[in-house]
Amino acid sequence: MSSVVDCLLSLRAYVESAEDVISASSSPSKSGYLSRKRWKFIEVDKIDSTDVSRGDSSQSGQNSPAIGEGKRRNVSDLKFQGVLRNSVTSESASALLHHVGYKFHEVFQLKQGRYSELSASKISEMMKSNGLDNAPTQSLLSVVNGILDESIERKNDEIPHRVACLLRKVVQEIERRISTQAEHIRNQNNLIKAREEKYQSRIRALETLATGTSEESQMVTNQLQTIKTEKIKLEERKKHEEQDRFRLSKEKENSDLMVTELKQEMERKSKSYEQHSMLLEMKARETQAELEERIKEIEVLLQQSRQRAEEIKAVAESKVQSWNTKEQIYKNFLGSQLQALQGLRVSSNSVRNEVMIVQRTCEDEFKSLGNIRVYCRIRPFLPGQNKKLSTVDYISENGELLVVNPSKQGKDGHRMFKFNKVFGPAASQEEVFLDTRPLIRSVLDGYDVCIFAYGQTGSGKTYTMSGPDALSKEEWGVNYRALDDLFHISRNRRNTISYDIAVQMVEIYNEQVRDLLLSNGMQKKYPLCHSQPNGLAVPDASIHSVKSTADVLGLMQLGLANRAVGATALNERSSRSHSVLSVHVRGLDMETGASLRGTLHLVDLAGSERVDRSEATGDRLREAQHINKSLSALGDVIFALAQKSSHVPYRNSKLTQVLQTSLGGQAKTLMFVQINPEAESFSETVSTLKFAERVSGVELGAARSSKEGKDVRELMEQVASLKDMIARKDEEIGQLQLLKDLKTQPLRIEKQAMNSLRHSSSSPGQLSLGGSRKLVGRNHGGLSDKGASDCDNTSGDSDKLSETGSLQSMSDFGRQKEAFCPPKQAGESDHLGSGSADSEERVSDMSDGALSMGAETDGSVSESSKPMEFTEKM
Numbered sequence: 001m002s003s004v005v006d007c008l009l010s011l012r013a014y015v016e017s018a019e020d021v022i023s024a025s026s027s028p029s030k031s032g033y034l035s036r037k038r039w040k041f042i043e044v045d046k047i048d049s050t051d052v053s054r055g056d057s058s059q060s061g062q063n064s065p066a067i068g069e070g071k072r073r074n075v076s077d078l079k080f081q082g083v084l085r086n087s088v089t090s091e092s093a094s095a096l097l098h099h100v101g102y103k104f105h106e107v108f109q110l111k112q113g114r115y116s117e118l119s120a121s122k123i124s125e126m127m128k129s130n131g132l133d134n135a136p137t138q139s140l141l142s143v144v145n146g147i148l149d150e151s152i153e154r155k156n157d158e159i160p161h162r163v164a165c166l167l168r169k170v171v172q173e174i175e176r177r178i179s180t181q182a183e184h185i186r187n188q189n190n191l192i193k194a195r196e197e198k199y200q201s202r203i204r205a206l207e208t209l210a211t212g213t214s215e216e217s218q219m220v221t222n223q224l225q226t227i228k229t230e231k232i233k234l235e236e237r238k239k240h241e242e243q244d245r246f247r248l249s250k251e252k253e254n255s256d257l258m259v260t261e262l263k264q265e266m267e268r269k270s271k272s273y274e275q276h277s278m279l280l281e282m283k284a285r286e287t288q289a290e291l292e293e294r295i296k297e298i299e300v301l302l303q304q305s306r307q308r309a310e311e312i313k314a315v316a317e318s319k320v321q322s323w324n325t326k327e328q329i330y331k332n333f334l335g336s337q338l339q340a341l342q343g344l345r346v347s348s349n350s351v352r353n354e355v356m357i358v359q360r361t362c363e364d365e366f367k368s369l370g371n372i373r374v375y376c377r378i379r380p381f382l383p384g385q386n387k388k389l390s391t392v393d394y395i396s397e398n399g400e401l402l403v404v405n406p407s408k409q410g411k412d413g414h415r416m417f418k419f420n421k422v423f424g425p426a427a428s429q430e431e432v433f434l435d436t437r438p439l440i441r442s443v444l445d446g447y448d449v450c451i452f453a454y455g456q457t458g459s460g461k462t463y464t465m466s467g468p469d470a471l472s473k474e475e476w477g478v479n480y481r482a483l484d485d486l487f488h489i490s491r492n493r494r495n496t497i498s499y500d501i502a503v504q505m506v507e508i509y510n511e512q513v514r515d516l517l518l519s520n521g522m523q524k525k526y527p528l529c530h531s532q533p534n535g536l537a538v539p540d541a542s543i544h545s546v547k548s549t550a551d552v553l554g555l556m557q558l559g560l561a562n563r564a565v566g567a568t569a570l571n572e573r574s575s576r577s578h579s580v581l582s583v584h585v586r587g588l589d590m591e592t593g594a595s596l597r598g599t600l601h602l603v604d605l606a607g608s609e610r611v612d613r614s615e616a617t618g619d620r621l622r623e624a625q626h627i628n629k630s631l632s633a634l635g636d637v638i639f640a641l642a643q644k645s646s647h648v649p650y651r652n653s654k655l656t657q658v659l660q661t662s663l664g665g666q667a668k669t670l671m672f673v674q675i676n677p678e679a680e681s682f683s684e685t686v687s688t689l690k691f692a693e694r695v696s697g698v699e700l701g702a703a704r705s706s707k708e709g710k711d712v713r714e715l716m717e718q719v720a721s722l723k724d725m726i727a728r729k730d731e732e733i734g735q736l737q738l739l740k741d742l743k744t745q746p747l748r749i750e751k752q753a754m755n756s757l758r759h760s761s762s763s764p765g766q767l768s769l770g771g772s773r774k775l776v777g778r779n780h781g782g783l784s785d786k787g788a789s790d791c792d793n794t795s796g797d798s799d800k801l802s803e804t805g806s807l808q809s810m811s812d813f814g815r816q817k818e819a820f821c822p823p824k825q826a827g828e829s830d831h832l833g834s835g836s837a838d839s840e841e842r843v844s845d846m847s848d849g850a851l852s853m854g855a856e857t858d859g860s861v862s863e864s865s866k867p868m869e870f871t872e873k874m
């Protein structure tokens with residue numbers, strides 16, 4: 001029996017190990033666990049067998065049988081539970097359980113009784129109808145265990161045959177299942193191996209891939225680092241934002257608090273406002289009621305007022321009527337008063353105009369008093385001249401000029417002069433013109449202006465008046481610039497005044513006047529023994545209307561060409577003749593219709609050199625005598641004008657006759673005194689400056705002029721006393737003529753007169769001219785224009801006439817001349833002084849540059865060519 005039990009136990013162990021293998025194959029990870037279980041199972045089996053053997057021995061008295069039996073049962077429970085547990089966890093056991101039929105279960109699961117007590121029929125029932133096939137393995141094992149337990153319990157009792165058959169059958173089924181499971185496990189194992197290889201290859205591929213991607217992973221790491229940094233930043237920002245949010249939430253809380261407070265405040269206020277407005281409404285209602293009452297009262301009052309207004313209106317209308325009547329009366333009165341006022345205004349305006357006219361006249365007269373200006377200009381040294389020996393020592397801004405005699409040392413060698421202006425050698429043409437321009441412009445306002453250049457030959461007269469080159473605007477002299485300026489101003493004034501400008505150009509050579517603007521080159525001569533109407537100095541000379549500076553330049557070229565023709569024929573005649581450019585301006589004021597007329601004479605005088613120094617003879621001497629005569633006559637006229645002399649001796653030269661209208665009381669005169677700085681010309685320079693000083697001395701109003709005025713008065717007194725004397729002498733002559741002693745007595749009387757004149761003159765050189773000249777003329781028996789001029793001097797009427805310059809006066813003058821003077825001798829010229837021995841003598845009497853009121857004449861050229869006595873020696 002024990003062998004059967006052992007056999008059954010080993011079978012059970014086999015079955016359980018098979019179960020474990022099945023479970024392990026289905027779940028490899030549990031193999032360890034299963035092997036442990038198997039080991040336990042085996043241990044239990046060992047114990048069981050030990051216990052069994054002990055049980056056997058206990059029978060021999062070591063252990064009680066009860067204890068041994070209980071223990072075995074527990075062990076078999078344990079073994080059964082372990083098998084059951086394993087079979088439950090295994091996949092195959094689950095599958096078997098799934099197909100278990102309840103019928104078999106009921107059959108095999110004995111609730112009571114033993115297997116050995118099962119009937120044969122029951123066992124056969126259990127064995128047929130595929131009960132074993134469908135029974136779960138657990139149930140089969142339970143059957144096996146049950147049978148084994150029973151057999152153990154019963155020990156030496158034999159297992160019935162039928163149970164053994166059942167047991168065999170069960171074991172067969174278990175074997176079959178185990179083989180099926182083993183097959184299945186092998187398949188699974190192969191599959192698992194194939195999968196393992198596949199996974200191994202995948203692991204290797206992944207390892208290769210992992211090695212290759214290390215660089216990329218570095219980059220990714222870097223990026224990760226960057227992202228981390230950014231993340232940190234973002235976290236910080238988030239933190240800040242959190243803080244901000246927190247702060248804002250705090251602020252919001254505060255604001256909410258404030259809003260709440262404000263709302264509360266507003267509610268309080270609105271409540272108080274409502275109360276206040278209710279009060280006001282109540283008051284308003286009360287006031288309205290009061291006002292309504294008052295309105296009613298006022299309406300009543302208004303009604304009453306209207307009634308009163310009606311009454312007042314009626315009264316006022318009656319009053320207005322009476323006021324209108326009065327207003328009309330006042331208006332009439334006012335109108336008459338306004339008319340009277342208008343009349344007063346008109347008369348006041350006329351009085352004012354008269355006052356203004358008188359004022360203007362006074363101003364003009366005042367201006368005309370100081371109208372002679374003298375500008376001195378010093379010529380620079382010419383190339384090749386010795387610049388060290390200059391006679392000009394000092395020039396001041398206010399017109400002072402200090403000249404020095406290079407051959408005399410000390411104080412005596414110096415002489416100071418004063419003029420309106422002194423231009424040094426460096427002065428430009430423009431500067432000279434700018435100081436002259438105001439005077440020139442006054443021609444357009446109806447003034448007569450005369451500008452002449454005086455000085456010895458080569459001192460720069462032509463340079464100042466015309467300039468060295470007409471084509472160079474820079475070097476234009478006064479005449480071109482003057483005309484240019486006149487055109488400029490006339491253009492500017494063209495809307496108010498219409499100007500006509502015309503020019504004449506004549507030359508005076510040897511006391512003959514020639515027209516320089518005749519285009520046919522004819523050298524026409526003009527007599528001047530008639531008046532100059534319309535301001536024309538030489539009415540017969542051609543007059544050319546000019547519209548522009550270009551016209552003037554063309555005419556001047558013609559004039560210079562004509563003059564050059566004369567110069568070629570007459571040897572440097574240009575220096576020996578006076579050239580006179582006359583600009584006639586007529587203006588018409590387009591608004592008032594008033595007209596004006598002005599004349600500008602631009603005179604380039606001949607050189608005033610001394611005849612004795614030049615040692616001239618023949619024609620040159622004659623030229624010099626004429627020049628000196630005309631210059632002397634110019635000085636006489638200027639001086640007479642300055643003295644307001646009753647007689648102005650215009651007729652003493654052609655030059656003064658030509659300039660007569662421009663040298664009159666209304667004219668403005670400017671003299672350029674040209675100085676040559678050379679040491680050799682010192683005496684001429686001094687003579688020239690003295691002449692200029694005398695001329696400039698006639699200015700009134702200047703500091704110097706009071707002194708000069710005194711001189712003039714003295715001279716006037718002398719002239720008056722001489723006139724008286726002459727008158728007395730004339731009476732004596734008349735008486736003597738009656739006594740028929742005509743040839744000897746007058747000479748004696750004349751000499752007496754001259755002697756007395758010399759003695760009576762306080763200043764040498766300030767001599768009378770009238771009487772003596774007349775006597776000389778008569779003495780020589782020749783009738784000349786000079787004689788006629790002298791005749792003028794004896795007649796107050798003719799003086800006036802000569803100054804007015806009218807045609808009528810000139811014809812009267814002619815009649816008077818015929819009446820007072822003997823008729824002309826045959827062959828005598830109409831031209832003043834031309835060819836006259838008297839004139840020549842008188843010319844020779846004149847010193848260069850000397851301003852003479854007359855001259856002693858003794859007929860000697862050599863004597864008379866000496867400087868005048870008033871030319872003080874230096």
Ligand SMILES: Nc1ncnc2c1ncn2[C@@H]1O[C@H](COP(=O)(O)OP(=O)(O)OP(=O)(O)O)[C@@H](O)[C@H]1O
Binds near residue numbers: 456457574607
């Ligand atoms: N301010 C000056 N600057 C430069 N050169 C001058 C100046 N003044 C005169 N001259 C020159 O001196 C020379 C003589 O001048 P200009 O002919 O003008 O003298 P003038 O007094 O007119 O002589 P004349 O009496 O013989 O006609 C000329 O060559 C002239 O160019």
